[in-house]
Amino acid sequence: MTNNDIEKKWQKKWADAKLFQSNPDEREKLFITVAYPYPSGAMHIGHGRTYTVPDVFARFKRMQQYNVLFPMGWHVTGAPVIGIADRIQRKDPWTMDLYERVHKVPKEELPKLEDPEYIVKYFSNEYHDVMSDMGYSIDWRREFRTIDPTYKKFITWQAKKLKSLGLIKQGEHPVKYCPNCENPVGDHDLLEGEGVGVNELTLVKFKVEDGLFIVPATFRPETIFAATNVWLNPEVHYIKVAVKSGACEGENWIISNEAYLNLSNQYDIEIIEDVDPKPLIGNYVENPLNGEPLPIFPASFVDPEYGSGTVFSVPAHAPADYIALRDLKENSELIKEYDIADEVAKAEPINVVTVKGYGEFPAKEVVERMEIENQNDPKVQDATDELYKAEHSKGYISDHIENYAGKRVAYIRDEIKGDMIEAKQADIMYDFAERPVVCRCGNKCVVKIMDDQWFVRYSDEEWTEKTRKLLAQENIIPEEIRPNFEYYIGWLEDWAYSRRVGLGTRVPWDDQWLIEPLSDSTLYMSYYAIAKYLKDMNPEDLNEAFFEKVFLNVDSDDIKVAPEIVEDIQNEFNYWYPLDWRLSAKDLVGNHLSFLMFTHAAIYPEEKWPKGTVVFGMGLLEGNKMSSSKGNVILLSDAIKEYSADVVRLFLMASAEPWQDFDWREKEVRGTQKRLEWFREFAQRVEDIKGSKLDLSNIEDIELTRTIDKWMINQLNAHIKAATEALEVFQTRQALQHALFLLKKDLDHYMYRVKELVDNKDPAVVYVLSTVLNNWIRLLAPFTPHTSEELWSKYGGEGFISSAEWPKYNEDLISEETERSESLVQNTVKDINEIKNMVGDNIEKVHIYISPEWKWDLYKIANDVGKPDIGQIMGRAIGQKIYDNKKEIANVAKKISREMTKTRYIGKIDEATILNDAKEFIENEVSSEVIIHTDDSYDPQNKARNAMPYKPAIFME
């Protein structure tokens, strides 16, 4: 039988025994969930880690005899699969290749992926199968997809509930939008411009004449104080538009024809006529902030696509403006053409921002330092980036600017913007941070303001406060990310609740919209508790009254489900809730995990609030970021075939703590595999050593006398303790360090120490090894359940190991004294060999001198004093008359003072017995005869006086 076969065998046995089907009972419950996957591709080892952590924890808690519920569902709502299906339909080569080669979809299945619903069905089935192959202890009766009619009913209730609480409202919001498709577009729908942000710009109104404005857009409204002129590009097609409604109603603006596309999606504007820029050049506009007249100049760098296609010039602080002005001053032809000689001559940079490291005109400095040739030099962008960054982070408004002087640029910007909007001197517009942004249909995208969008009001103060309280009561693992949660909960603005495209549930009161997919995943852990009942019910019966009763115990005449069934369902919910642990990836802290907290805080009473959150790190593959789209992944199903589920689980759990990034390195996975094989062989070896059938449920108890045997049991107990404590807080790596690696190291050491006894079936050794194995199989069961089941059944364990009792440690069997005894032996061997190396090897006898009683007394005194204070130690030692040679006491006290910073005092240990116990071993290790002295009757070189507690003196001859 291969390992894969063995694993399959146990998975079937677990399923047949319904081992992981959890129902309410008398035991203490534990409810753990992990963010359900969005199955748009095959499961890879990164996902493997995510779902193995809760399984390990669930199995651990189950062995501690908790009633554990670990369910799973499929988040299939959202837009990505729509795009994927579309690309498959178009036979987009990159997508086809990705799904055939990376996700390994069989050729005959591939065409079927044209249907988005088929995609999620296909991959959620794939996930289900791989999760089973991994041996996850999931209660599959509660499995669902988020487009199941019953689930949609649940979401409908949730939506209405939030709305009735006043937490959903309608509003406006800028989105990436394709005018051709007439739809908002997500990043995955773009051909170009993925990840490009939408920036908020200030549209500043420079008056040309009453009611007519040139409206340049800027990131830096504070620089308006230093404007010297306005730029128009003579080669650009400008138009005049009328604003038909809103705060700017009745105004006419001059913008570029290209800007119209974007701006018309944000303002209610209408084109009046074309505008020839040339006659405008040389005319004046009015600076809204200070009423200064500013001339209009020509510039070729003005991009008609960005903002409004016009620019106001700040030569002191904007490199492009500085160069454009310099170019213009040198271009007599242009000056003549537009007859602007006086104006150009007068135009000089004006300072507005003071920034450390720069003088009065930073733009001039940067341009000159970078040796920028002219306004079309690509280095202009670098110069701009540098200066914008510096002025934003370190700049202050200069002293001559009224009202704002001395304020930090970073803080004052929004204030200036707000003041100007209030005074109708400016307004807001949005534009992309980078271009181009192209929809998959091939058209350029714009920023559109959607004004009938629904929002969840996460900005609501009262709600935020309640959520903060929820957070404060929660366990967060790792604790370090709690500040992140605090930050996000405070920072979250209103969240767009509705979308136009994708799979999902309709907004109940406005069915042109779908509920945004992150918003249908904020309360669904409750659904797991009851999913097994709902599966076979008529969705039409699941009205709001039903959910109100089940979750909130609100009575109603409208409930259509039979009362006794409702009661069962309600009881089950009340049994499992609140959720004990929620697990999810790091990148969901700022949205999903926070939303979950918000929603629970809003809908449920405090006793139903979640109790713990665990956040995951990411996965690396041989040191590189894992990414399906780049093909840099290993599918979990392949890894299972190659190494077996237990090896994959073991590696994923051992290589990093859940919240750290793990790195899948083939070499180390092989190492893990060998380790597990070693463990299987070890079990067999114990039986071989025993020489008869090993029966783990019937280990003959015997009294241990040898130090080394006690030491091994001591180590076992210490490792059980450490592993247990680590697992309680999800430290899978730490737990495995003890439960596998360090325990193995100790066992290796033990076997080495007792190698002479192993052949004689020494009863103490057999007892120790059987006890170790008995505990060890159980210790590893959460991590390698299949291997543990196999060994457990093979060597006489009772029942399934999955429900066996978690090893208990005996605190009395863990003592520092025992630990120190063995290190005394080890250190002595080490010291002897070290000296031997230096002295040469014509050594026949090694004499070991043990520290006399009075030195132990002195050590104790030194320890009581607690500081290397020789005077005080001496005083007490003499007072207690521990020894009559004061000079010798002083010498030793000095040594102890130094030593005690390195070796902690744990009380006296019986060094004579310990060393005599290990005499044979030491002799073997140092290949000489060893004589252990408790006095200095034979001490030709006067070495015995070097003997110190925990460190015997050594003499060789």
Place this chain on the structure above:
RNA sequence: GCAUGGGUGCCCGAGCGGCCAAAGGGGGAGGACUUAAGAUCCUCUGGUAUAGGCCUUCGAGGGUUCGAAUCCCUUCCCAUGCACCA
């Protein structure tokens, strides 16, 4: 830029006031076993030292302390997130 986390030996990574020249793995060197290879086990892997010692090291600089990889300040560098979406 803002927020959070982090910089440790050849590499990955633990440690977070004194048992720290620093766990554990990987890699490397040597040894045992074996006809040999592999597997396994043992030892070593900062420098130096003919009696168990000494010296230097935990991004850089400064400080607190009898004592700092660990605490405080300054500084440099790296990772992640910053939203309409899984």
